[in-house]
Each structure stands twice: as C-alpha cells, then as structure tokens.
Amino acid sequence: MGKTVSLLKPLNKTKLYEEIVEQLKNRIINRDIAPGEKLPAERTLAQMLTVNRSTVRAALGKLESMGLVEIRHGEGVYVKDYLESGSLELVKDLLFKNNALDMDVFKNLMDLRQLLVPEMAYCAAQNRTDKDLARLESLVSETDEKSIGNRDMRLHHLIARASGNVLYVVLLNAFTSQMNEYYDLYFSDMENRANTLVFHKDIYQAIKNREPDKAKQIMKDVLKSAVGKILDMLS
Numbered sequence: 001m002g003k004t005v006s007l008l009k010p011l012n013k014t015k016l017y018e019e020i021v022e023q024l025k026n027r028i029i030n031r032d033i034a035p036g037e038k039l040p041a042e043r044t045l046a047q048m049l050t051v052n053r054s055t056v057r058a059a060l061g062k063l064e065s066m067g068l069v070e071i072r073h074g075e076g077v078y079v080k081d082y083l084e085s086g087s088l089e090l091v092k093d094l095l096f097k098n099n100a101l102d103m104d105v106f107k108n109l110m111d112l113r114q115l116l117v118p119e120m121a122y123c124a125a126q127n128r129t130d131k132d133l134a135r136l137e138s139l140v141s142e143t144d145e146k147s148i149g150n151r152d153m154r155l156h157h158l159i160a161r162a163s164g165n166v167l168y169v170v171l172l173n174a175f176t177s178q179m180n181e182y183y184d185l186y187f188s189d190m191e192n193r194a195n196t197l198v199f200h201k202d203i204y205q206a207i208k209n210r211e212p213d214k215a216k217q218i219m220k221d222v223l224k225s226a227v228g229k230i231l232d233m234l235s
Helices: 002-007 016-029 042-049 053-065 088-095 103-127 130-140 145-162 166-176 180-186 190-208 212-234
Strands: 069-072 076-079
Touching: 016 042, 016 053, 016 088, 042 053, 053 069, 088 103, 088 166, 103 145, 103 166, 103 190, 103 212, 130 145, 130 190, 145 166, 145 180, 145 190, 180 212, 190 212
Parallel strands: none
Antiparallel strands: 069 076
C-alpha cells in the first residue's frame, strides 16, 4: 500500500474520474502496482486524491470493467494480472507505454492483423450481398491517389461488414483506431499508393466472383508487404 500511495499524484484536471482511471491503469500496466496487491480503501484514496468517494467508486468500477482490478465486497480492491483478464480497451495503453511506441507490441498487433484480416476477406467472398458488392464497386471505381489512405480504411471496413461477422467489424475498428498515423506514413510513398489501387481492384474482383481462397491470398500478400514496409520506415 505504501508504494501505491507514493506513486499517485494530486489531481488538477476537471475530469477527475478519468484521471483516476488513467493514473491507476498506467501503474498497473507498468507493473508499478503488482498483480494481487490490495489498493488503499476507497475512503483513503478519496482523501489522497482530494475527491469525493463517489468519484473514486466510479473510477474503480471502470477499472474493474477493463479487467484490471477485482472489487471484493467487504474485503477491498485487488489488482488483477491484465495479461489474464485485460480487454481490447488496453490496446492503446499497451502500444504506447509511457507515451512511446512499444515496437514489440506494435509487431504483435501487426501479426494479429495478418491473421485476422485475410480470414475476413475469405468470409466476405463467401457471404457478401449485392448491396455489399455495390458499395465496394463504388469505392474501387475512385482513382484519386490523394485520398487512397482513407479509401483503403473504408475498403477494409466494407469487407469486414460483407463478411457477415459483426466481431470482424469491431476488431477491425480496434486495429484502425491505433493505425491512423501509420496509414499516413505508408501512403506518403507514391509506389505504395499505386500498388494499393491495384490491390483494391484485385480484392474486389475476388469478392465479386465469390473466390474466398483467392481473396484470402490477395489480402495476405498485401498485408505482408505493407507491414514489412511500415516496419522498415519505423526502424
């Protein structure tokens, strides 16, 4: 408990509930507060942070929903091991520990994307509707290279929706929310923009013709190439 007290800082922002969540979340992810450690009592935390108990209670509830703590009524609040209980909400915090990109976690994210998205394309080729196809055709018919990054994000979103699996859409959203600046980096290269236009036409044709294996392979190849180039740019 002593270490926890020394790590917490006075609050000076208007959104007190969010700052409490951020402070404790960062300490837990960085292992400054170890799994199994008991947090100070609600009343003590409120006094330490000069807020009311309801604000602390709301923050602890949020941390529990994220899988970071366990509230044991009558016993106290205990830190959980986020590697065993953490949710997708932690992706950004793991990716940017201490406000710096963690390259190991970034590579993990890219590996996961390369497993998930080709399967998404496979399902889209099997399950797409005429309406899905019309949306894809409209997008692919655009040729302006200046907007290719936004169109590529939109294309992946349409493919996820065409897969018929709503979880593909949700998981893709989680990836995309962390990738915006890397999209900009990748599409700053003229060759990458030109290759992406070809990719859009190829993946569209595979989905149109209901060729799931071909759609999967096209997506796998383009992701492998793109990830390699992004990692080179970041190194």
